[in-house]
Amino acid sequence: FTLLPPPSPLSLPLKSMQPDNTDFDFSPTSGPEPALIINNAAGVWVPQRTRPRRNRKSQAIRSMVKENLVTPANFIYPLFIHEENYCQDIESMPGCERHSLEHMLVEVEEAMRYGVKTFVLFPKVADELKTNYGVEAYNPNGIVPRAVSLIKSKFPEATVCTDVALDPYSDQGHDGVVEDGKILNDVTINQLCKQVICQARAGADVVAPSDMMDGRVGAIRDALDSEGFTDVSILAYTAKYASAYYGPFRDALDSHPGFGDKKTYQQDPSNGREALIEALLDEAEGADMLMVKPGMPYLDIIRRLKDNSNLPIAAYHVSGEYSMLKAAVEKGWLNEKDVVLETLTCFKRAGADIILTYYAKQAAKWMAEDGLY
Numbered sequence: 001f002t003l004l005p006p007p008s009p010l011s012l013p014l015k016s017m018q019p020d021n022t023d024f025d026f027s028p029t030s031g032p033e034p035a036l037i038i039n040n041a042a043g044v045w046v047p048q049r050t051r052p053r054r055n056r057k058s059q060a061i062r063s064m065v066k067e068n069l070v071t072p073a074n075f076i077y078p079l080f081i082h083e084e085n086y087c088q089d090i091e092s093m094p095g096c097e098r099h100s101l102e103h104m105l106v107e108v109e110e111a112m113r114y115g116v117k118t119f120v121l122f123p124k125v126a127d128e129l130k131t132n133y134g135v136e137a138y139n140p141n142g143i144v145p146r147a148v149s150l151i152k153s154k155f156p157e158a159t160v161c162t163d164v165a166l167d168p169y170s171d172q173g174h175d176g177v178v179e180d181g182k183i184l185n186d187v188t189i190n191q192l193c194k195q196v197i198c199q200a201r202a203g204a205d206v207v208a209p210s211d212m213m214d215g216r217v218g219a220i221r222d223a224l225d226s227e228g229f230t231d232v233s234i235l236a237y238t239a240k241y242a243s244a245y246y247g248p249f250r251d252a253l254d255s256h257p258g259f260g261d262k263k264t265y266q267q268d269p270s271n272g273r274e275a276l277i278e279a280l281l282d283e284a285e286g287a288d289m290l291m292v293k294p295g296m297p298y299l300d301i302i303r304r305l306k307d308n309s310n311l312p313i314a315a316y317h318v319s320g321e322y323s324m325l326k327a328a329v330e331k332g333w334l335n336e337k338d339v340v341l342e343t344l345t346c347f348k349r350a351g352a353d354i355i356l357t358y359y360a361k362q363a364a365k366w367m368a369e370d371g372l373y
């Protein structure tokens with residue numbers, strides 16, 4: 001290369017960048033590029049062939065080279081429902097509420113307008129309906145079957161997912177049937193299969209077992225198939241951790257464990273490889289999609305599942321993660337829109353195809369306003 005004429009004197013901050021030091025290599029690691037400093041008419045020039053900043057120099061180029069783009073089609077929007085005819089704030093989840101069935105339809109319609117087409121329902125069940133066997137979970141006139149058929153009849157193009165687990169219906173506050181302080185695996189599966197058939201009959205498109213009993217995916221697949229529901233999908237909570245981030249959700253459903261914790265069925269947050277065992281099993285048992293939960297602190301698990309399965313991977317951005325962001329936003333410490341859109345994009349980058357988030361409607365609205373997709 002040819003150098004331009006001699007330098008005009010510039011006041012340079014570093015001694016190593018003074019004109020008499022033009023061949024001084026100040027890079028402690030001596031990378032592949034020469035760190036020769038040339039101070040000429042064009043100013044200071046550090047010769048180097050590769051400048052990653054060129055691919056960031058304009059919005060058009062940044063958009064062109066973007067590796068991951070989240071769209072509202074990736075979202076699943078969770079909705080809390082209850083039997084009351086009013087909506088009720090959830091104190092630990094500002095901006096979320098328990099919807100009346102009537103208002104649930106308004107919320108669905110609004111979200112669909114912004115491109116969110118998939119919903120998952122979580123019922124707050126009255127105490128007097130809660131039992132150890134969670135029999136209300138398969139009451140065909142229960143709140144979930146009614147909610148499912150309401151949504152499907154008003155919005156046939158919406159995808160409705162149902163949560164499969166006994167905890168909203170359990171007087172023990174556990175995801176399974178309790179005996180002598182233990183959560184019974186196979187007895188619980190029997191109950192879950194009844195719950196799933198009830199949800200499928202109401203019109204559920206996707207059932208999402210969140211209970212973490214061993215073998216429930218295969219049993220649920222068989223139960224669905226034997227009843228003719230071969231088209232109902234299973235979104236398995238494959239790697240669901242025993243997490244403190246579920247606190248606000250349990251407030252929302254009034255479903256805190258009545259005793260102990262959920263560590264005998266949900267995974268230990270210390271463990272990563274165990275998630276791969278769970279993934280292999282769920283895949284072999286007929287799961288259509290695999291979910292990791294929680295999301296933000298478990299991005300490594302999302303990536304490991306993505307690299308080890310060809311099924312779509314979902315991330316659950318759980319209640320505690322939502323509430324943390326909300327709290328910081330309310331204090332004025334974080335910019336809500338920026339931090340939320342960044343967070344959701346990071347799920348995609350980590351390997352999530354699907355993102356279950358309480359921010360789904362709001363994020364889709366921001367994306368639409370900004371023409372982000």
Ligand SMILES: NCc1[nH]cc(CCC(=O)O)c1CC(=O)O
Pocket residue numbers: 163164165166167175210211245246247248249250262317318319320
């Ligand atoms: N089957 C229970 C269930 N399904 C979804 C969540 C948590 C979701 C959230 O925190 O947003 C939980 C809580 C739990 O396992 O105790």
Ligand SMILES: [Mg+2]
Pocket residue numbers: 212213214215238278281282
């Ligand atoms: Mg499992």
